[in-house]
Amino acid sequence: MDFNFQNPTRIIFGWGALGNLRQAADSFGPGRILLVTGKTAMRKSGVIGKIIAELGPERVAVFDQVEPNPSAATVDRGVEVCRKEKCGLIIGLGGGSPLDAAKAMAVLVSNPGRVLEYLEGKSLKHPGLPLIAIPTTSGSGSEVTPYSILTVPEKRLKFSLRNPILYPRVAIIDPLLTVGLPPRQTAATGLDVLAHALESLWSKNHQPLAALFAERAIELIFQHLVRAYRTGDDPAARTGMSEASMLGGLAISQTGTTAIHPASYPLTFDFGFEHGLACAIFIPSFLRINRPAIGERLARLLRILNLENLESLEGKIQTLMRELEAPICLRQIGVKEEDLYRLAERGFGKSSALNPVDLRREDLEKILKEIY
Ligand SMILES: [Fe+2]
Structure with a gap:
C-alpha cells in the first residue's frame, strides 16, 4: 500500500504540561505574542491570568472574542489586532473554536486579503506566524x-481552510486544563473524537499509520469517556480523553473526515446542536451504510475491542451515548419532519467525497429519516 505521512507539530503532552509554555514561546524569539481565546471560560478559570503572568504582561496582547463555531469576520478582526500589536507569535487557547480561529489568523497575517477569499478557494501562498495550540x-x-473550520453566517454554512501551513508549530496538551469542562461539553467533545x-478509519484516504492512531483513540474513548463525564476531576479519565483527542486529531490530520x-454542520448551524453531538x-447509521466497503478494517477494530460483530459495536456505541445522555434522534433537538429535505440538501461538503460509500442527497435524506 502507498501512503504519505507527515505531521510537523511538536507535541508536549502531560498533566501540568502548560508549565512548558514559557520555554516553548521563547524558542520563537522575544517578540510580542497574541493570545487568542474564547469569551469567558478561560478567564473564569484563571488560566489566562496565569499565562499572561508567565509570559510577561507587556509581551502579550489578548484577543478573547472567539465565539463557538467562529465566524470569518472574527478571524479578520483578530488579524487586524495581530498586525496592530506587531505580534510575531500566536497562542491559541481553548476548544476547537479558538484553536481553529487562531490557526486561520496566523496564516492570514502573512497572506493578503480577507479570510473569506481563501475559504472560497484562493490559495494560501506564504507561511504564517508560528502558532502554539x-x-x-x-x-x-x-x-x-492542518484544518480551520469557520462559519460564514451570511451563507449559513461552515467552510474550511486545509493546508499544511495551518499546522501549529507546538501543541501543549495538558489534561489538567480539561478538568473544569462541564459534563455536557465533555460528552460532546468526546463523541467528536x-x-x-x-471517519479516519473508513475514509477513502485511509492509511495504516492513521489507522493505528484511530484504533487506539476508540479504545481510549470506551475506557475513559463515561468516567470523565461523571467524575470530571479524575486525572486518569481526563488524561485518557486528552490522549484520545490528540490521536483522533493525528488520524484525521492525514485522512480528513468523511x-x-x-452532514452535521446544518444541525449545528440551524439548531445550535453541539458539534460532537x-x-x-x-x-450508528453510517456504520451500517459503510460496512460493505470497510470489511477488513472493521474486523480489525472489532478484534481490538474484543467484540464479535458490527451489531455489538453498534450496541456499545448506543450504550455509550445513553450513558452520556446524548440525543439519539433529531426530534429531541427540535428538528421537524419538513426540515429533513433541506438538511439533506445542505449536508454535503468537501469531505463527503471521502466517504467509503458514495452518497447522494436521497441517501442522506434516508439516514436523516432513520434518525428522526
Ligand atoms: Fe469534529
Missing part, C-alpha cells in the same frame, strides 16, 4: 491538524 477540551484535535477516529462532518447522532 493549547487545547482545553478533549475533542477537536485541532492542535495537531469518536467521529474523527471512525460524510458525517458535513451532531456528529455522533449519525454514527
Whole structure:
C-alpha cells in the first residue's frame, strides 16, 4: 500500500504540561505574542491570568472574542489586532473554536486579503506566524491538524481552510486544563473524537499509520469517556480523553473526515446542536451504510475491542451515548419532519467525497429519516 505521512507539530503532552509554555514561546524569539481565546471560560478559570503572568504582561496582547463555531469576520478582526500589536507569535487557547480561529489568523497575517477569499478557494501562498495550540477540551484535535473550520453566517454554512501551513508549530496538551469542562461539553467533545477516529478509519484516504492512531483513540474513548463525564476531576479519565483527542486529531490530520462532518454542520448551524453531538447522532447509521466497503478494517477494530460483530459495536456505541445522555434522534433537538429535505440538501461538503460509500442527497435524506 502507498501512503504519505507527515505531521510537523511538536507535541508536549502531560498533566501540568502548560508549565512548558514559557520555554516553548521563547524558542520563537522575544517578540510580542497574541493570545487568542474564547469569551469567558478561560478567564473564569484563571488560566489566562496565569499565562499572561508567565509570559510577561507587556509581551502579550489578548484577543478573547472567539465565539463557538467562529465566524470569518472574527478571524479578520483578530488579524487586524495581530498586525496592530506587531505580534510575531500566536497562542491559541481553548476548544476547537479558538484553536481553529487562531490557526486561520496566523496564516492570514502573512497572506493578503480577507479570510473569506481563501475559504472560497484562493490559495494560501506564504507561511504564517508560528502558532502554539493549547487545547482545553478533549475533542477537536485541532492542535495537531492542518484544518480551520469557520462559519460564514451570511451563507449559513461552515467552510474550511486545509493546508499544511495551518499546522501549529507546538501543541501543549495538558489534561489538567480539561478538568473544569462541564459534563455536557465533555460528552460532546468526546463523541467528536469518536467521529474523527471512525471517519479516519473508513475514509477513502485511509492509511495504516492513521489507522493505528484511530484504533487506539476508540479504545481510549470506551475506557475513559463515561468516567470523565461523571467524575470530571479524575486525572486518569481526563488524561485518557486528552490522549484520545490528540490521536483522533493525528488520524484525521492525514485522512480528513468523511460524510458525517458535513452532514452535521446544518444541525449545528440551524439548531445550535453541539458539534460532537451532531456528529455522533449519525454514527450508528453510517456504520451500517459503510460496512460493505470497510470489511477488513472493521474486523480489525472489532478484534481490538474484543467484540464479535458490527451489531455489538453498534450496541456499545448506543450504550455509550445513553450513558452520556446524548440525543439519539433529531426530534429531541427540535428538528421537524419538513426540515429533513433541506438538511439533506445542505449536508454535503468537501469531505463527503471521502466517504467509503458514495452518497447522494436521497441517501442522506434516508439516514436523516432513520434518525428522526
Ligand atoms: Fe469534529
